[in-house]
Amino acid sequence: MFKKDSESPIDLSALNSPAEPKLVAPALSVDQIAYMNSAISEALKDLTSQLHAAQQANAFTPASLAEAFRLAELERRKPTEDEISKKKRQAREKAQMHAEAETNRANLQLVRDNCSHKYSNGSQAVAIIRNYHDRNPRGICLKCHEFFEPAHWMCGQRPRTPAVLTQ
Numbered sequence: 001m002f003k004k005d006s007e008s009p010i011d012l013s014a015l016n017s018p019a020e021p022k023l024v025a026p027a028l029s030v031d032q033i034a035y036m037n038s039a040i041s042e043a044l045k046d047l048t049s050q051l052h053a054a055q056q057a058n059a060f061t062p063a064s065l066a067e068a069f070r071l072a073e074l075e076r077r078k079p080t081e082d083e084i085s086k087k088k089r090q091a092r093e094k095a096q097m098h099a100e101a102e103t104n105r106a107n108l109q110l111v112r113d114n115c116s117h118k119y120s121n122g123s124q125a126v127a128i129i130r131n132y133h134d135r136n137p138r139g140i141c142l143k144c145h146e147f148f149e150p151a152h153w154m155c156g157q158r159p160r161t162p163a164v165l166t167q
């Protein structure tokens with residue numbers, strides 16, 4: 001419910017009385033104006049000199065700017081934690097891959113060294129390959145994939161590389 005104006009807790013009776021006239025500042029004398037001008041100019045000079053000194057202290061030289069830019073660039077290019085862990089993981093996986101390849105190569109060599117190139121029934125496991133363009137036959141063991149080549153001359157692939165006799 002709305003209250004009537006007479007019951008309002010805010011006293012509005014001051015609005016009925018006329019406002020008091022404002023005091024007008026007396027005019028400044030010539031001496032006062034001169035004093036104020038000199039004080040303002042002194043303060044401005046002091047402030048200007050302080051600003052100049054601060055600017056000299058913080059002045060950028062080309063060398064300091066270059067150093068600041070270099071440091072900022074180093075900071076920007078610094079690898080993050082994710083990048084560091086990613087590089088570590090890649091290096092670990094690469095080392096694992098190399099170790100695995102070396103193990104596979106050693107195992108294959110072991111199998112070839114111990115292969116009799118014969119099946120268990122005594123027949124040869126070496127198949128003859130005759131479709132080489134030099135018409136020389138090759139052999140391949142079907143158990144260990146050992147490749148047998150006849151003695152032949154290999155021409156050098158690059159200029160001035162001597163031909164070699166491959167046994």
Ligand SMILES: [Zn+2]
Nearest residue numbers: 115117141144
């Ligand atoms: Zn074999």
